[in-house]
Amino acid sequence: MRPVVWITRQLVQPAMDAVAADFDVITNPTDAVMDGDALVAASHQCDAMLICHSELITAEVAARLSPRLKIIANYSVGVDHVDLAACQARGIVVTNTPDVLSDATAEIGLLLLLGAARRAYEGDRMVRQGLWTTWGPTLMNGIQVTGKRLGIVGMGRVGQVLAKRARGFDMEIHYHNRKSLDETLVPGAIYHSTLESLMRSVDMLSLNCPATPDTERMINAQSLAWLRPGAIIVNAARGKLVDEDALIAALQSGHIAAAGLDCFVNEPGGNPKFAALDNVFLLPHLGSSTNETRLAMGQRALLNLNAYFRGEPPPDRLV
Numbered sequence: 001m002r003p004v005v006w007i008t009r010q011l012v013q014p015a016m017d018a019v020a021a022d023f024d025v026i027t028n029p030t031d032a033v034m035d036g037d038a039l040v041a042a043s044h045q046c047d048a049m050l051i052c053h054s055e056l057i058t059a060e061v062a063a064r065l066s067p068r069l070k071i072i073a074n075y076s077v078g079v080d081h082v083d084l085a086a087c088q089a090r091g092i093v094v095t096n097t098p099d100v101l102s103d104a105t106a107e108i109g110l111l112l113l114l115g116a117a118r119r120a121y122e123g124d125r126m127v128r129q130g131l132w133t134t135w136g137p138t139l140m141n142g143i144q145v146t147g148k149r150l151g152i153v154g155m156g157r158v159g160q161v162l163a164k165r166a167r168g169f170d171m172e173i174h175y176h177n178r179k180s181l182d183e184t185l186v187p188g189a190i191y192h193s194t195l196e197s198l199m200r201s202v203d204m205l206s207l208n209c210p211a212t213p214d215t216e217r218m219i220n221a222q223s224l225a226w227l228r229p230g231a232i233i234v235n236a237a238r239g240k241l242v243d244e245d246a247l248i249a250a251l252q253s254g255h256i257a258a259a260g261l262d263c264f265v266n267e268p269g270g271n272p273k274f275a276a277l278d279n280v281f282l283l284p285h286l287g288s289s290t291n292e293t294r295l296a297m298g299q300r301a302l303l304n305l306n307a308y309f310r311g312e313p314p315p316d317r318l319v
């Protein structure tokens with residue numbers, strides 16, 4: 001008998017087909033986000049779950065999962081939606097999908113940076129709403145990205161790709177990470193052992209680290225003051241990294257010239273206070289959303305499931 005995999009959301013069809021070729025599959029016909037009770041009910045029907053970051057496996061949910069469930073294969077690189085310790089305590093293996101989404105997410109990081117700096121939202125709105133009635137040398141001037149100092153918080157896989165792409169804009173790369181990386185991985189990049197040193201040294205800041213108890217709300221009133229007036233901040237990582245009220249205040253005062261945000265504390269929906277500001281470029285958590293990457297994420301999750309059920313170590317096992 002083939003193991004049963006519960007796929008909590010509608011993946012791109014080739015990814016659905018690939019999982020169904022190797023396993024018996026149960027799917028979510030409505031594609032609605034599954035809450036804790038629904039996840040617990042599903043766990044009684046399957047040996048494995050393939051979940052997205054929209055499904056929260058809290059400690060309370062993990063404690064109620066069926067003993068039949070052996071592995072949770074995340075269709076995401078971030079796993080802040082899963083209480084790893086609680087899963088480990090239940091003997092449930094947890095995997096994620098690193099590497100395959102780095103290019104797509106770095107693209108969105110650059111899009112956010114360019115969109116915020118060059119006032120993409122205001123420009124798009126002006127043309128769409130028929131408000132573009134004149135052109136002049138002072139029309140909607142933005143901030144040039146080329147040659148500026150870019151600070152990257154979290155020089156993991158996504159951060160490294162972003163740094164590489166940003167070098168194409170002649171940006172000077174600075175980064176803060178738990179440890180400095182080999183020069184070959186981040187050529188020419190300047191390491192800062194503290195967030196304060198990084199933020200005091202750059203013109204533009206990109207968040208590319210995971211959300212953990214150590215990094216949550218790392219961008220707050222105090223740290224925003226470390227950025228120079230007129231700085232730009234972008235977030236394609238997790239909303240929880242930011243104290244949103246503090247960032248909104250800094251955007252309103254002009255201390256932060258513009259922000260580009262793909263992630264919010266509350267998702268879906270985001271924060272209407274950001275939406276009320278012209279100097280914010282907003283996206284609905286699209287970091288990895290290309291057809292190519294969403295298929296690759298499915299294949300990576302499948303790789304982990306197949307390894308586990310063959311009795312081999314899943315390559316992306318976290319616990």
Ligand code: DGY
Nearest residue numbers: 053075076077078288
């Ligand atoms: C990730 O993989 O963490 C992305 O945010 C999509 O879930």
